[in-house]
Amino acid sequence: MDKNERLTMIVFDGDLDKAMASFIIATGAAAMGKQVTMFFTFWGLNVLRKDEPIQAKKKFMEKMFERMMPRGPKKLQLSNMNMAGMGPKVMKKMMKDHNVSTLDEMIDMAEELDIKMVACTMSMDVMGLKQEELRDGLEYAGVASYLAEADEANTNLFI
Amino acid sequence: MDKNERLTMIVFDGDLDKAMASFIIATGAAAMGKQVTMFFTFWGLNVLRKDEPIQAKKKFMEKMFERMMPRGPKKLQLSNMNMAGMGPKVMKKMMKDHNVSTLDEMIDMAEELDIKMVACTMSMDVMGLKQEELRDGLEYAGVASYLAEADEANTNLFI
Amino acid sequence: MDKNERLTMIVFDGDLDKAMASFIIATGAAAMGKQVTMFFTFWGLNVLRKDEPIQAKKKFMEKMFERMMPRGPKKLQLSNMNMAGMGPKVMKKMMKDHNVSTLDEMIDMAEELDIKMVACTMSMDVMGLKQEELRDGLEYAGVASYLAEADEANTNLFI
Numbered sequence: 001m002d003k004n005e006r007l008t009m010i011v012f013d014g015d016l017d018k019a020m021a022s023f024i025i026a027t028g029a030a031a032m033g034k035q036v037t038m039f040f041t042f043w044g045l046n047v048l049r050k051d052e053p054i055q056a057k058k059k060f061m062e063k064m065f066e067r068m069m070p071r072g073p074k075k076l077q078l079s080n081m082n083m084a085g086m087g088p089k090v091m092k093k094m095m096k097d098h099n100v101s102t103l104d105e106m107i108d109m110a111e112e113l114d115i116k117m118v119a120c121t122m123s124m125d126v127m128g129l130k131q132e133e134l135r136d137g138l139e140y141a142g143v144a145s146y147l148a149e150a151d152e153a154n155t156n157l158f159i
Numbered sequence: 160m161d162k163n164e165r166l167t168m169i170v171f172d173g174d175l176d177k178a179m180a181s182f183i184i185a186t187g188a189a190a191m192g193k194q195v196t197m198f199f200t201f202w203g204l205n206v207l208r209k210d211e212p213i214q215a216k217k218k219f220m221e222k223m224f225e226r227m228m229p230r231g232p233k234k235l236q237l238s239n240m241n242m243a244g245m246g247p248k249v250m251k252k253m254m255k256d257h258n259v260s261t262l263d264e265m266i267d268m269a270e271e272l273d274i275k276m277v278a279c280t281m282s283m284d285v286m287g288l289k290q291e292e293l294r295d296g297l298e299y300a301g302v303a304s305y306l307a308e309a310d311e312a313n314t315n316l317f318i
Numbered sequence: 319m320d321k322n323e324r325l326t327m328i329v330f331d332g333d334l335d336k337a338m339a340s341f342i343i344a345t346g347a348a349a350m351g352k353q354v355t356m357f358f359t360f361w362g363l364n365v366l367r368k369d370e371p372i373q374a375k376k377k378f379m380e381k382m383f384e385r386m387m388p389r390g391p392k393k394l395q396l397s398n399m400n401m402a403g404m405g406p407k408v409m410k411k412m413m414k415d416h417n418v419s420t421l422d423e424m425i426d427m428a429e430e431l432d433i434k435m436v437a438c439t440m441s442m443d444v445m446g447l448k449q450e451e452l453r454d455g456l457e458y459a460g461v462a463s464y465l466a467e468a469d470e471a472n473t474n475l476f477i
Contacts, residue, residue, distance in 0.1 A: 003472075004310045007306075009317075010339075010343075010475075012335075012336070012339055012477075013397075014398070017171075017201050017202070018171070020285075021169075021171055021200060021201060024281065024302055025169075025302055025305075025306070028301075028302035028303055028306055029306055032303065032306060034306075041339060042335050042339060043335070043397075043398050059415070061408050061411060061412065062412060064408070065399070065408050065409075065412070068399055069399070079172075079202070080173070080202050081224070081227055081228070090220050090223070090224050091224075091285060091286075093220060094220065094221060094224070094284065094285055094286070094287055095284075095285055097218070098281075098284035098285065100281060100284065100285060122342065122416075122418060125412065125413075125416035125418060126338075126409060126412055126413055126416065126418060127409075127412070128412055142346075143342055143343055143346035144346055144350065146343075147325075147343070147346055147347050147350060147352075147473075150472070150473045151322045151472060151473070154162075154309070154310060154313075154315075154472075155306075155309045155310070155315045156315070156472075156473045156474070156475065157169075157315065157316075157317040157475075158317060158327075158475040158476060158477050159171075159317050163469045166465075168476075176330075176360050176361070177330070179444075180328075180330055180359060180360060183440065183461055184328075184461055184464075184465070187460075187461035187462055187465055188465055191462065191465060193465075238331075238361075239332070239361050240383070240386055240387070249379050249382070249383050250383075250444060250445075252379060253379065253380060253383070253443065253444055253445070253446055254443075254444055256377070257440075257443035257444065259440060259443065259444060313321075313468070313469060313472075313474075314465075314468045314469070314474045315474070316328075316474065316475075316476040317476060318330075318476050
């Protein structure tokens with residue numbers, strides 16, 4: 001397969017703005033016919049969390065850490081000018097005014113476009129997150145799997 | 160064209176240090192004869208803002224957001240150790256002592272080297288920035304244009 | 319040489335989590351037989367600093383700046399949820415519980431796997447860091463050297 005038919009990205013950051021940039025690029029590429037793989041690591045896993053609190057069996061410290069991290073797309077903050085939640089509200093309002101999709105809609109679009117979303121299992125361990133806390137339809141893999149996919153693609157971004 | 164004759168980068172962050180890293184790589188590549196495209200999105204757009212305040216027609220919230228963002232290369236902060244503006248001053252002094260160009264000079268050099276600087280139109284909407292607020296000589300495009308260029312280049316960075 | 323036999327990364331950030339992500343990818347790729355080059359710039363140089371304080375000859379401002387930056391892998395902070403040092407402790411505990419190597423161990427592994435670690439000389443000037451403050455076994459080079467290596471590799475990440 002031609003390398004231009006594929007694109008991979010590692011989504012490391014869990015900020016609203018970076019998550020949006022990731023999905024804008026990913027869905028844009030998929031719409032152009034590319035096969036896209038998004039590999040979520042570290043804070044990027046928060047983008048995949050379900051909205052509702054999940055009772056997963058975990059240790060005290062894992063629970064504490066998990067509770068302090070944002071639960072899903074609606075709760076993400078901005079990397080800049082977050083201003084205690086005011087920044088994301090302003091940005092969402094401006095997105096709506098200009099007919100830009102919400103992050104939730106972009107994620108749904110990514111699913112419809114068959115974008116492969118992979119959660120990094122080692123990061124899940126480090127962040128204390130369990131499969132049942134993440135949205136359905138994900139794949140689970142490690143760094144070797146990412147590297148094999150990157151070999152097949154011309155454009156490989158770390159976001 | 161050989162893919163090694165091209166390089167693209169997405170400049171997402173608007174911090175002084177990351178902007179400097181972007182332009183050091185971009186001008187270095189152009190000096191080696193590569194055709195370079197810099198695609199500015201989100202906070203990266205602040206690097207391209209004119210120094211002087213511009214009276215653009217915009218809504219109240221866009222105006223508020225815009226006023227809080229740094230206006231051009233001279234106003235950018237550091238991603239670390241910003242220390243209320245002291246960090247950038249110290250770094251600029253150390254750059255001067257070691258004959259490293261200022262960011263302003265690097266941007267001028269990028270223009271002279273025919274580096275293509277593209278402002279992401281969707282990000283401009285989301286950040287409430289208008290064309291008249293950005294420096295002259297830019298191109299304006301969306302994600303599809305970026306992806307087409309990335310296909311032609313071996314090295315594609317997200318900064 | 320086939321481009322898939324090589325991988326390069328620029329390590330710009332000096333946060334514990336990003337440093338870990340860098341070394342997980344780099345050692346993973348080297349274990350698969352790839353020739354890996356890590357190019358450390360700006361805050362990423364802090365990952366390479368020796369633990370002990372070094373008396374290098376430098377100007378007052380360089381000294382001040384250097385003292386405020388973390389000295390080596392053990393002192394790095396998190397990019398998120400740092401919580402005055404509590405965050406890194408919690409993350410290190412969770413890594414230990416899941417048998418994930420420490421950053422120090424990963425760096426040693428990188429050396430054993432012959433990963434080429436390069437310190438960016440221009441960044442060293444800008445950050446006021448001297449060779450004797452960085453770990454042994456590094457190479458020293460500039461952006462032209464990085465770009466030449468990136469041309470030979472399929473996957474080139476900016477972290």
